[in-house]
Each structure stands twice: as structure tokens, then as C-alpha cells.
Amino acid sequence: MPSSFSFSHAPFDCLTPAERQQVVDTVDIGYFPAGTVVLHPDMAATHVHVIIKGHVQHEEAGEVVAVYGPDDFYGGRAVVAGRTTAVLTALDEVIAYLLPQATLQALIASNSRFSALLFADLSRRLTAVSEGNQSREFLSLMMVQVRDAFIRKPFFVDGGTDIVSLCAQLSERGLTNALVQDTGPDGQARVGMFTTTDLRDALLRPVPPAQLAVRDVARFDLIAVTPDTELFEALLIMIRHRVHRVLVRDGDAIVGVLSQLDLMSFISNHSHLIALQVEQAGTVEELQTAARQIDGLIRLLHQGGVKIEVIATLVSELNSQIFSRLWRLIAPPDLVAHSCLLVMGSEGRGEQILKTDQDNALIVADGFDCAELPAVAERFNQALAGCGYPPCPGQIMLTNPLWRQPLAGFKTTIADWLLGSDPDAPMHLAIFMDARAVAGDAGLLHAAREHMNGLFHGSDALLARFASAVEQFSEPGTWWDRLTTLRGREEQAFDLKKLGTFPVVHGIRALALQNGVQALGTLERLHELTGRHQLDAALARDLGDALRFLMGLKLQHNLRQQQLGEAVHNRVKLSDLGTLERDLLKDSLAIIKRFKQHLRSHFRLDAL
CATH class of the missing domain: 3.30.460.10 (Beta Polymerase, domain 2)
Incomplete structure (x- = not known):
């Protein structure tokens, strides 16, 4: 049996080690020449197919709704039902893993997240994806470098400065510490640190603070990290040396001071540090x-x-x-x-x-x-x-x-x-x-x-004219006909804003205007419209889920474009999406289609 089944793609990436071994022990390999009808309504659906090589076209009621490629899977719902309503055809030579019905049923029974990703409605599948992502949040924030955290600019004072004068300067600048430039007993230049904790010790000395030089109470055994040090390592250094602040040095230059409070604030919610700046x-x-x-x-x-x-x-x-x-x-x-x-x-x-x-x-x-x-x-x-x-x-x-x-x-x-x-x-x-x-x-x-x-x-005509902009980016034919072309050929891109988020945003905007809703955010407008019984609660929930998914998909691709040094844009190709993403996109666009039909009826747009 094959042992190189990939578990890096949803929904198989959420399986436990034991469940993965169950897949490896039972999966087989199938071969389908180009033009082969892999599955149709008159055939019994006995296996989920995970493509290794080639492409399979999915038709429903004569309409092409998907093209699957390497690492994509299909047939999950059909296997549970025992039959399919679709026709799946090999567009070229296809080699696929075949996961038997018994194994699929066992995985569904033992792993609720796997089941949700495979079969649930849009809301539950998005929740399952979110739950899988949240476990990575703390780790990802800890893997960033010191340079990404809030490093306070160094404030230097001379070692001979008296404590009272120094405290006045700290108060004026809103600071709690200063770096002390001084010459050590060996005649070498040294840098120390004075904090408000040191002030407590200074006040206990017999020398009046106005006559006490900061060099006499500052600490010169400072710990330093570099801007490239990982944040987690910096935290360990603070804990190991029992200090609350470390110097940040870039070579011989002192970049600033990283405090444990700022480090932990960055990890828990580092947005407020930008706000402070x-x-x-x-x-x-x-x-x-x-x-x-x-x-x-x-x-x-x-x-x-x-x-x-x-x-x-x-x-x-x-x-x-x-x-x-x-x-x-x-x-x-x-x-x-x-x-x-x-x-x-x-x-x-x-x-x-x-x-x-x-x-x-x-x-x-x-x-x-x-x-x-x-x-x-x-x-x-x-x-x-x-x-x-x-x-x-x-x-x-x-x-x-x-x-x-x-x-x-x-x-x-x-x-x-x-x-x-x-x-x-x-x-x-x-x-x-x-x-x-x-x-x-x-x-x-x-x-x-x-x-x-x-x-x-009171002007239904003006409201209808305003709402009609929801059709501004509509195109002849179906969106899926344009998108489902064989990978490797000339492939048209889908505009996530024009064909995705805009109809939702503008349609809700028009309903908000009609009903005097003052909220600005689309999700807030949805909530208020539902509360006023001006929009069906189930449709509102689906629209919210679709909008969240499309916004997330757009952000994911924009971040990837930034990383590649490309100009940020809203267009995405199906070949850039995994099976789960394409399913979610298909479900989201079906919801948007239903919403536009509601708007046409509600505002009587066909009469314009």
C-alpha cells in the first residue's frame, strides 16, 4: 500500500496520528485515462478520490462547477450517500489515491472537525477552519524577532548626574529608566541603567539624593540582545537572568531598550504599542x-x-x-x-x-x-x-x-x-x-x-436606482463557467471584490439606507437589519459568513502578493486555491446569487 499520502491539505491535515495511519493502511491507487467517466449517477460511489496527477471535471445538471487537480479530493459526500448526482470526467491522464467508504465513515465518526470540513454548511466549515488556526496564534507571535517588537529609544545621561536632576528629566519625558554613560574603575567606557527601582534603593542611602551621582546606584552588568534575536529567546534571557529589561545592540550601537512588559504586551496585543507610537x-x-x-x-x-x-x-x-x-x-x-x-x-x-x-x-x-x-x-x-x-x-x-x-x-x-x-x-x-x-x-x-x-x-425610485449598482460588475454567463478551465491553459481570474464582496456590501448598504440604519460596518448593518426583521435571519447569517470568508481569502492572497513583491490586487485564479477554498468560494457565491435575487425582487430592479 502507498505510504506517501499527503496530509498537508484540508481536511486530512486535521487527522490524528492514529487516523493518518488508518488512511495509509487502507488507501489504494487508481488510474483513469483521459476521457474516462470516473463517476456518474448510475455508478455506486465507493471511494473518495485524492488526485496525485491529472485533472477531473465536475458537472452538475450540465453545468461545470469545478475542475480538480493534484492534491484535490472529490466524492466525499457521494461516498456517504452511496451515489452522486454529478458527472466526473478525467480531462487528462489521472492517477489518484482511493480512500474506501469504510475508512471515510470511521474518520467521520471519530473526528468532528474532519466531518465539518467535509460536509457542513459554510458557517460550520468556517468555524472548523478557524479553530484549527487559533492554536497557532501564540506560537506565531513568539517566533517574530526583537526588531518587530516595541523597542524604546535610548535616553542617555552622564554618570555624574545627580538623582534629583535625573528624576526631573525622566518625569519631563514620561520615562521610567535611563542609560548611564560612564567611565569604569579600569578607565574603560561603560553603559549602565538606572530605573525607578534603583531610586528606591537610592533614597535609603545616607547621602541626600541631590548629592548622589547616578553612577553610584546604576547597574552596569547589563544583558543585551540583537534585533535578530527571536522574541521567545529574549523572554527566556530575561527569565534566566531575572531582569525586566535588556539592551538591544546592533553591533556596537545601542538601538534601545526592550522591557518585559513591552514584550508581553506585544505578544498579547501588540497593536496598542503602535497606537502609543x-x-x-x-x-x-x-x-x-x-x-x-x-x-x-x-x-x-x-x-x-x-x-x-x-x-x-x-x-x-x-x-x-x-x-x-x-x-x-x-x-x-x-x-x-x-x-x-x-x-x-x-x-x-x-x-x-x-x-x-x-x-x-x-x-x-x-x-x-x-x-x-x-x-x-x-x-x-x-x-x-x-x-x-x-x-x-x-x-x-x-x-x-x-x-x-x-x-x-x-x-x-x-x-x-x-x-x-x-x-x-x-x-x-x-x-x-x-x-x-x-x-x-x-x-x-x-x-x-x-x-x-x-x-x-420616501422615494422608492431613487432607492432602486441606488440599489441597482449591485449589478454593476455582473457579467454574461455564469461565474463558474468562466473560472473552471483546465489548469495550465489560459485561465481567467476571479475578482474577489467586484464579483464577491461588492454585491454583499452594496446590497446591505442599500437596505440600510432604506431602513435608516446608522451603522457603517456591513456586519453591523446586517445585525441591525435582522433585529428590525428587515432581512431573513438565515440569509443574513449566510451573508456574514460569506463576507468573512471572502475578506479572509482576499487578505491571504494580498499578503502573498506582498511577500512576492507584487502589486496588491483582488484577482485570484482557481488553480491557486485548494479544494476546501474552492468549495467555500462556490458556497459563498451561491449565497451572493441568492441575495441578489432578493434585492431584485425587493427593490423591483427588473422594472428599471
Whole structure:
């Protein structure tokens, strides 16, 4: 029997050692020439097939719904039922492992997660995947390097400085320790450390603190690590030497100080350390340094199996703090007080994770004039680019006068978007509907939104026109017909945003507008619509699951693109997905199709 069965792919990766041995002991190998019908409704389904070589096409009711390749499996549900409703055909020479029905049934009975991944609905399968990922979270965070943690900048004082003067300097800077530069008894330069713990010992000495030099109480037997040291090793060093802080040295240079508190904070929730750097940033350059750490945070959280909505919430909060801090660093105080800085679109909803583009705007109080506003806007958007937020290709930024207007101007523009014929108007309106205030007078945004809601109120025709944008990216034929082509040939890509998340986001946005829902996030809007009985609870649950899966899949591929040095985009090929991912994608898109049918009926879109 073969012994090289791969257990690196779902659902077989969740089997125990004993269950894996059961597979190895019972699996066989089958060979199918090109054109062979491997399984059809008149055949008994006796084995699950795991492809070693070749490709198998899956048809349901005459429609191609999948093409399986190496490491993919098929036939699981058919084997349990004993029969299939599908026709599976070898597109080329196929060699596959054959797992017998008895073994499959035993695995299902003994391993609930295996069963969930194989047969459950979308919600349960996503839960099973999440449970498998969460166990890796602590380990993945511990495998990062010291350079990725929060290293406090060194603050040096001379060894002759008296304790009172030093404490005054520490208080002024909000610090609890200082590095002491001194010359030792042997005449060699040395570096020590003074902490608030040493202050306690200093106060017990007979010498008054104002006459006591810091060299007399500082400790010079310091432990050092390098920026490349793994965080776990740094923690072990602190425990081994019973110290709470270590120097971080890069060669002869002292980079800073790593404290045990900061290290543990990084492991438990290191996002707040970035927030601390943002808050303390005194220059645009310091703020940009903090902002550029967010992608690393995202990668660590994703690798650790943290839920996609949790990552999105953390990143959204950090981004808001960055935008607010940057605006206050660049804009004159009067402008900050008499305007409202907005983030919009996915950033406004709290659903943009990686920095894909800028969607921002500024509402200025009526009657307030700032002659330098265009220059301020230019500096702001350029500085955001330096923080890692690429400029918006559609120019939805402060540098565009359309998105930088007095309140009265915005009200007029909103009416033009709603009632005019500009082809970009529906999308501009949708982007603005998701606006969130991050700095300045939030009342200006409230007034603009109230004006927009008033224009929509009671107009079924305008609501239907707005909702119809859900069909903006629809294409003739079925999405699966376009995607299921044999690997190795010219393969079309699927746009995870246009054909995946956008119909969900915009459809829910339209329902929220119709029902006066004030929440901005799609999941929050779903929850509120369900609570008001404006959306079927089962459909809402499925839509939430589908959105989470698509957001996670998009993030996974974007991170891979970053790692390969490629431009981040939303397109994915089926050949880049595993069997489980393709099944989840298929289920998600079926849910979206059902939702669009609901929207067509609800808003009577066929009558437009």
C-alpha cells in the first residue's frame, strides 16, 4: 500500500496520528485515462478520490462547477450517500489515491472537525477552519524577532548626574529608566541603567539624593540582545537572568531598550504599542514609521488565526488614529476646528485591512476660509502616501476639489449625484454613505448625511436606482463557467471584490439606507437589519459568513502578493486555491446569487 499520502491539505491535515495511519493502511491507487467517466449517477460511489496527477471535471445538471487537480479530493459526500448526482470526467491522464467508504465513515465518526470540513454548511466549515488556526496564534507571535517588537529609544545621561536632576528629566519625558554613560574603575567606557527601582534603593542611602551621582546606584552588568534575536529567546534571557529589561545592540550601537512588559504586551496585543507610537509622534516622519508597522501586525495576526473581523477592527482603529494625528500635524488649528476630515468606502466601514488606496474627504464649515487649504491638502495626501497608503486612482482624496468643499457645496454635490446623470454618481454616493469622521467637527458630517437621507426618504425610485449598482460588475454567463478551465491553459481570474464582496456590501448598504440604519460596518448593518426583521435571519447569517470568508481569502492572497513583491490586487485564479477554498468560494457565491435575487425582487430592479 502507498505510504506517501499527503496530509498537508484540508481536511486530512486535521487527522490524528492514529487516523493518518488508518488512511495509509487502507488507501489504494487508481488510474483513469483521459476521457474516462470516473463517476456518474448510475455508478455506486465507493471511494473518495485524492488526485496525485491529472485533472477531473465536475458537472452538475450540465453545468461545470469545478475542475480538480493534484492534491484535490472529490466524492466525499457521494461516498456517504452511496451515489452522486454529478458527472466526473478525467480531462487528462489521472492517477489518484482511493480512500474506501469504510475508512471515510470511521474518520467521520471519530473526528468532528474532519466531518465539518467535509460536509457542513459554510458557517460550520468556517468555524472548523478557524479553530484549527487559533492554536497557532501564540506560537506565531513568539517566533517574530526583537526588531518587530516595541523597542524604546535610548535616553542617555552622564554618570555624574545627580538623582534629583535625573528624576526631573525622566518625569519631563514620561520615562521610567535611563542609560548611564560612564567611565569604569579600569578607565574603560561603560553603559549602565538606572530605573525607578534603583531610586528606591537610592533614597535609603545616607547621602541626600541631590548629592548622589547616578553612577553610584546604576547597574552596569547589563544583558543585551540583537534585533535578530527571536522574541521567545529574549523572554527566556530575561527569565534566566531575572531582569525586566535588556539592551538591544546592533553591533556596537545601542538601538534601545526592550522591557518585559513591552514584550508581553506585544505578544498579547501588540497593536496598542503602535497606537502609543502614533500618539507620541511629534513629526510626520515619526508617524510614518509607526504607520509602516501595521502591515507586519496584520501578517502576524493573520498567521496566528485571528478572526478577520477582529483584524479589520484593530487596523481600522489604528488607521483612524494615524489620520487624525497626521491631520493635526499638518493642518492649522483653525482649519482643524472648522472642518471635518473623513475616511470613506471600505476604510469608513472598517473593512479595509491592507493599505490599498486612500479614500478621504474634507467638509469645511460654511463661511470659513483657509487660503492655504489646497497646499495643506496636497501635503496631507503626500504624507499619507509616505505612511504606506497609496493615492486613490479615482482621485477620491482631499487634493481633488470635489472632495474638499464647504458643507453647502457638499449638499449640492450630493443632490447632483442623486438626481443627475453622471455615470460615476452612484459609486460616489455609495462611497460617501460610508463616510466616517476621524478629526475635526463631526457635526458637519452629520448635517451632510441628514441632507442625503432626506433626499432619499420616501422615494422608492431613487432607492432602486441606488440599489441597482449591485449589478454593476455582473457579467454574461455564469461565474463558474468562466473560472473552471483546465489548469495550465489560459485561465481567467476571479475578482474577489467586484464579483464577491461588492454585491454583499452594496446590497446591505442599500437596505440600510432604506431602513435608516446608522451603522457603517456591513456586519453591523446586517445585525441591525435582522433585529428590525428587515432581512431573513438565515440569509443574513449566510451573508456574514460569506463576507468573512471572502475578506479572509482576499487578505491571504494580498499578503502573498506582498511577500512576492507584487502589486496588491483582488484577482485570484482557481488553480491557486485548494479544494476546501474552492468549495467555500462556490458556497459563498451561491449565497451572493441568492441575495441578489432578493434585492431584485425587493427593490423591483427588473422594472428599471
